[in-house]
Amino acid sequence: MAFPGADLLDDVEFAPVTRGQIARGVAAAGIGAGDVLMVHVRLSALGWVVGGIDTVVRALRDAVGAEGTLVAFCGWDDSPYHVAFWPRRWQTAYDELPGFDPAVSSSRRDFGGFPERLRTWPGAIRSPHPEVSFAALGARAGELIADVEDPWGPDGTLGRLTTLGGKVLLLGAPLKTLTLCHHAEAIAAVEGKRYHSYRMPVRTSEGDVWRDYTTLDTFYGALPYDVESAVGNLARQAVAAGAGVQGRVGAAEIWTFDARRAVRAVREWIEERF
Template sequence: MAFPSAVMLGDPDFVPVTRSGITRGVQALGVRAGDVLMVHVRLSALGWVVGGIDTVVHGLRDAVGPNGTLLAFCGWDDSPYHVKFWPETWQRAYDDLPPFDPAVSSARRDFGRFPERLRTWPGASRSGHPEVSFAALGPHASDLLTETDDPWGPDGPLGQLVALDGRVLFLGAPLKTLTLCHHAEAIADVEGKRFHEYRMPVGAEWRDYSTLDTFYGSLPYDAHGIDHPVAVLAEQAVQAGAAREGKLGEATTWLFNAPATVAAAVHWIERTF
């Protein structure tokens, strides 16, 4: 938010969230120098942040230090993932869609402001899958941003996050957005996984893709009465002791251990399906 609310103005003890406050807050939660850290941010949940989303990036970079790396899930804003289900006139409109370019194409707006801010930060890199792209900033960026036909799998960015003993930080974002759970779905040893086939413009051509269907449901969760499967999987990690809860500004914060989170989610998936 750009200015204090009336409630804040009426509270002389209210303290806005600052760059150093973010650094201290996430370090108190357990973030360490040198961490490989995937981040989910709901900026509005933090309250009044002096400097907005730029301050969040600065504060996180201060916390992980020059040897640490930040990671965010970008996707692609207004990608044609769903187009084949739309009316023909709508589909034809997407014939004129500018092709995906990792250096130019915006991150999805409904992922919040952090992925796009990290993507455009000087020195940041982005992976090349048009639907399942990630941005990273730091010395482990090239290790994380691998190119693979299975971006949710063990060779994708989330698999590399686990291999690097990374963590996932939530700053006010809901646990139903724990993207790491899709990696657990990808590697779990169960039948009946659902995949989505779609076409994307990349460079001078449209290419065919098939990835785990994380939007419509990668497993038959509906048969079990589950509306928000990622939230259920995140809760398994919490119950397994793979996460720590804290507070920053007005927001609830969480820090998940990536390998332990995936192990808990995989165990639940394999037990359930």
């Protein structure tokens, strides 16, 4: 059996990415001890990371230190957010869907491996909203994780991240993954925002209960942006306003955003246009 990275032996310029290299790279992009840091990771963009996603978590913890906190957007891999649009013969299968349990229900796979790894890391806590759930690990995790009706709003995890002067790191992840933009959408003073209503099963002490939810429609679009990637476009407004610092780790481009500056830039752009 070939070892990881064996296919790269003939590339004389390639070097495996290490824990120390990641920690130094994110520090050079503005991440420091005590930071409250939301993270989006595209592991494949980094190249071969020795130790995989576990190494990424450890390196980021090295960067923020014992007083720092890491945050990830988890969602729910089995979320029935779209079920109302499915054929009825498919919908009936969800009658037996196990209820959402923050301690057990897995993160969305299309968010990459980082949210699930952070969610399952010893000491991590997770918010209870079945569609818009976040995991946090570290000194200020309890201040970030909220059980609120509007998880994208001022008292949701992203609102609290912004209030605490937090940052967002895109570690090899593209600008279109800057979930913080949805918080800016939620607080922007404009009319005509789109919301999505849905039902979700949640685990309770008395068994699974189906509940009704309505949240900002971040999937189909909160506003008629008429662009291929609404979040990517909004993130570029934050970059243009100077809210982001660019860096590099291994083969990957990285971005560090000041949450307050980014939210302000995106909110103002939305309010000017809508």
